[in-house]
Amino acid sequence: MAEATWREISPGNVVHTPGSAKEYHTGSWRAMRPVWDDAKCIKCGICYIFCPEGCVRQEADGFFRADLDYCKGCGICARECWPGAIKMVEEG
Amino acid sequence: MAKRVGMEVAIAAAEAVGMCNIDVAAVYPITPQSHIAEHLSEIVADGRIDAEYITVESEHSAMSVCIGASATGARAYTATCSQGLMLMHELLPIVSAMRLPIVMSVANRPVNAPLNILSDHSDIMPQRDSGWIVIFSENGQEVIDLTLQAYRIAEDKDVMLPVIICIDGFILTHMVEPVEFPEQKEVNKFLPDRVPYATLHPDKPLTMGAFAMSDYFPQMMKAKDEALVNSKKTILKVWDEWEKQFGRRYRPVETYKAKGAEVLLLIMGSMGETAEPAIDELRDKGVAAGLIKIRLWRPFPFDELRKAVKGVRVLAVMDRAVSFGDSGGPVFADVKSVLYSEDNRPLTVNYIMGLGGRDVSVEDFVNMAEGAVKAKKEGYEFYGVGD
Amino acid sequence: MSIVENFDLYAPRLIDKKEYFSPGHRACQGCGEALALRLACKALGGDTIVSCATGCMEIVSSLFPTTAWELPFIHVAFENAAAVASGVEAGLKVMRRKGRVADRDIKSVAVAGDGGTADIGLQALSGAAERGHDMIHICLDNEAYMNTGIQRSSQTPFGAWSTTSPPGKVSFGQRTWKKNVPEIMAAHNIPYVATACPSYPLDLIRKVDKARSIKGPSYIHIFSACPTGWRMESDLAIKIGRLAVETGIFPLYEVKNGKYGITVDVPDPLRPVEDYLKLQGRFRHLGSPEIKVIQERVNLEYGKLIDKVNNLKSWDEN
Numbered sequence: 001m002a003e004a005t006w007r008e009i010s011p012g013n014v015v016h017t018p019g020s021a022k023e024y025h026t027g028s029w030r031a032m033r034p035v036w037d038d039a040k041c042i043k044c045g046i047c048y049i050f051c052p053e054g055c056v057r058q059e060a061d062g063f064f065r066a067d068l069d070y071c072k073g074c075g076i077c078a079r080e081c082w083p084g085a086i087k088m089v090e091e092g
Numbered sequence: 093m094a095k096r097v098g099m100e101v102a103i104a105a106a107e108a109v110g111m112c113n114i115d116v117a118a119v120y121p122i123t124p125q126s127h128i129a130e131h132l133s134e135i136v137a138d139g140r141i142d143a144e145y146i147t148v149e150s151e152h153s154a155m156s157v158c159i160g161a162s163a164t165g166a167r168a169y170t171a172t173c174s175q176g177l178m179l180m181h182e183l184l185p186i187v188s189a190m191r192l193p194i195v196m197s198v199a200n201r202p203v204n205a206p207l208n209i210l211s212d213h214s215d216i217m218p219q220r221d222s223g224w225i226v227i228f229s230e231n232g233q234e235v236i237d238l239t240l241q242a243y244r245i246a247e248d249k250d251v252m253l254p255v256i257i258c259i260d261g262f263i264l265t266h267m268v269e270p271v272e273f274p275e276q277k278e279v280n281k282f283l284p285d286r287v288p289y290a291t292l293h294p295d296k297p298l299t300m301g302a303f304a305m306s307d308y309f310p311q312m313m314k315a316k317d318e319a320l321v322n323s324k325k326t327i328l329k330v331w332d333e334w335e336k337q338f339g340r341r342y343r344p345v346e347t348y349k350a351k352g353a354e355v356l357l358l359i360m361g362s363m364g365e366t367a368e369p370a371i372d373e374l375r376d377k378g379v380a381a382g383l384i385k386i387r388l389w390r391p392f393p394f395d396e397l398r399k400a401v402k403g404v405r406v407l408a409v410m411d412r413a414v415s416f417g418d419s420g421g422p423v424f425a426d427v428k429s430v431l432y433s434e435d436n437r438p439l440t441v442n443y444i445m446g447l448g449g450r451d452v453s454v455e456d457f458v459n460m461a462e463g464a465v466k467a468k469k470e471g472y473e474f475y476g477v478g479d
Numbered sequence: 480m481s482i483v484e485n486f487d488l489y490a491p492r493l494i495d496k497k498e499y500f501s502p503g504h505r506a507c508q509g510c511g512e513a514l515a516l517r518l519a520c521k522a523l524g525g526d527t528i529v530s531c532a533t534g535c536m537e538i539v540s541s542l543f544p545t546t547a548w549e550l551p552f553i554h555v556a557f558e559n560a561a562a563v564a565s566g567v568e569a570g571l572k573v574m575r576r577k578g579r580v581a582d583r584d585i586k587s588v589a590v591a592g593d594g595g596t597a598d599i600g601l602q603a604l605s606g607a608a609e610r611g612h613d614m615i616h617i618c619l620d621n622e623a624y625m626n627t628g629i630q631r632s633s634q635t636p637f638g639a640w641s642t643t644s645p646p647g648k649v650s651f652g653q654r655t656w657k658k659n660v661p662e663i664m665a666a667h668n669i670p671y672v673a674t675a676c677p678s679y680p681l682d683l684i685r686k687v688d689k690a691r692s693i694k695g696p697s698y699i700h701i702f703s704a705c706p707t708g709w710r711m712e713s714d715l716a717i718k719i720g721r722l723a724v725e726t727g728i729f730p731l732y733e734v735k736n737g738k739y740g741i742t743v744d745v746p747d748p749l750r751p752v753e754d755y756l757k758l759q760g761r762f763r764h765l766g767s768p769e770i771k772v773i774q775e776r777v778n779l780e781y782g783k784l785i786d787k788v789n790n791l792k793s794w795d796e797n
Binding site: 161164183 | 526527546570576602606
Binding site: 004009013015017018019020021022023024025026029030045049050051052053054055067069070072073074075076078079080088 | 494498500501502503504505506507508509510511513514517518540541542543544545546547548549550677680706712713714715716717718
């Protein structure tokens with residue numbers, strides 16, 4: 001994170017760019033990663049709904065993937081997936 | 093042509109606030125501010141101004157409501173003193189850091205314990221590091237003028253800082269004084285609508301009050317200090333504009349018969365008016381006495397004070413509050429530090445007086461001046477309290 | 480209702496795809512509170528101004544110079560979210576009247592944790608509700624002062640470990656029962672009070688939406704599982720929320736103009752509280768006697784709620 005001089009900081013310490021937290025890739029935290037088995041997926045969207053990061057996205061083909069820049073590997077999606085289509089796999 | 097009326101100063105203060113086209117007032121009652129709160133609510137209830145008057149459940153919430161409203165771009169006002177101001181204390185540095193131009197009347201009253209509903213400055217002194225502009229008034233006319241000027245100063249794009257107008261509790265708030273109100277259209281010319289720098293609105297989502305780590309925090313504090321110090325330029329400019337439009341002149345430091353003085357008394361607030369006849373009496377007796385009145389308390393008027401005391405032999409600083417465990421009162425501490433590096437600085441003594449509403453008479457001021465003349469070393473004394 | 484029953488029909492279509500609480504926030508892995516907030520924002524939509532108390536969500540989302548918020552957001556202090564939100568509401572109201580701001584329905588929402596709502600924040604919330612401001616107060620209840628290190632609050636459940644109510648030789652943990660804030664808010668006679676849980680996302684979204692449509696104060700108390708503070712696996716937030724509801728520990732209900740209604744059916748009889756307690760490390764030290772006491776109290780409170788559902792009328796019915 002770059003420092004700023006006192007003149008560069010906006011008055012009142014206001015942050016003008018909404019959603020700028022996206023600069024920080026929380027994906028670096030994780031030890032496990034969710035992997036989807038599209039054969040089992042029923043495209044219900046529960047993984048998308050239950051992700052605390054909001055980083056599970058529906059792709060063009062209708063299946064879901066986690067944005068690995070942000071996925072913290074909590075495992076909620078894998079546990080809640082009704083047809084058991086998601087497995088948590090170790091990183092690295 | 094403005095008409096002179098006799099009016100209780102608290103009522104006059106509320107009337108002045110009414111003339112400022114405020115949007116939101118959030119007020120919690122506390123003696124002796126209550127007449128301001130009550131009369132302002134009458135002004136709103138009669139539809140004389142279009143504002144939201146929020147009867148909050150505490151002073152802390154009064155300031156919080158003002159913050160929320162000011163952050164949306166509204167012109168917000170509150171008033172308090174004593175315990176109420178102490179309860180708001182948590183929020184004051186937040187308001188100035190967030191650069192929200194809230195205006196507050198403080199009806200100076202002692203802080204507990206013991207509880208005392210009369211008048212002294214112990215409520216405002218703990219706020220001196222809060223980053224707010226603090227201006228003391230001496231009489232009813234000043235209360236009106238300073239209140240009308242407050243938003244003009246606070247909302248100026250070169251300032252964007254909150255302002256406190258101090259009004260001594262009871263000895264000023266409850267006095268009926270002859271005052272003049274300018275015409276509303278003149279006030280409207282003097283005080284334009286607020287143009288906020290940043291507002292809470294979905295069209296431009298922004299975040300106010302983010303937390304900061306040590307990489308940014310010190311710079312933010314410097315920015316805040318620079319803002320307050322630089323605000324003096326604008327305060328002087330606004331006082332200039334006021335004089336041109338309304339004829340009355342305001343200065344950060346006022347002097348009375350200070351020329352050629354051997355001893356100067358220094359005071360803040362309404363007791364300055366009692367000190368003046370004392371100066372006259374001393375002069376008649378052959379004592380070369382004079383008076384300095386500090387009107388602008390924060391940002392402190394360093395240059396004006398140094399200029400005012402140049403050449404005087406003794407400076408007697410009057411404090412109406414105590415900085416316990418320190419060497420006297422807070423004004424004494426500030427004055428000493430301002431004069432520390434001056435060549436030929438005066439012998440500076442401190443009288444702590446007028447605490448808890450104790451009356452200070454003309455004779456008391458004469459006594460204090462004569463005591464100061466005889467003083468041999470710096471120090472402080474609780475006047476009239478005994479050993 | 481089975482959560483998945485109509486999901487393939489509803490889920491992707493009904494729920495607003497926009498994320499108002501962006502990824503990149505620093506909440507713990509599996510944070511139920513972040514999920515609750517994320518879902519609530521979807522119901523609130525873009526025309527919302529959030530006044531947030533000091534707490535987990537404020538800290539994880541707003542580290543200068545970045546912010547996870549895609550909504551206008553203000554943080555002031557710990558105890559005054561509801562007061563700041565009142566000020567936002569009042570400021571907008573008067574500026575719309577005076578034509579300085581476009582006449583648009585922008586909702587003021589206070590967001591606070593359990594501390595910032597039920598303890599230090601209770602006064603501001605009570606004042607705002609009594610004055611009738613058009614705003615929502617959302618309590619994200621993770622049952623302790625989590626952000627400062629898992630210290631107990633008035634929302635910490637009976638018997639729970641916390642860093643200021645640790646079990647020891649002369650103590651079994653939290654000595655008092657959870658203060659019932661939804662009931663306190665219902666006693667203010669505000670138009671809408673509800674409890675919600677992210678494990679039932681459609682119910683949560685519907686309630687926030689309902690609150691948004693009310694012209695006046697509303698209060699929503701959201702169960703926010705905290706894997707870190709409750710000492711459980713990071714993937715359990717949804718499961719534990721379901722158990723909280725199915726055991727009657729956290730019933731999902733709403734109070735509309737004084738009329739109580741259960742919004743998510745629970746099994747009859749309720750699941751034993753042990754099913755809920757045994758998954759969380761913060762209850763690990765409890766023995767059968769304590770669990771029995773908890774079970775009795777849960778039965779009592781649930782019974783009281785059902786009584787209210789059956790007997791209390793809305794104040795618009797005669």
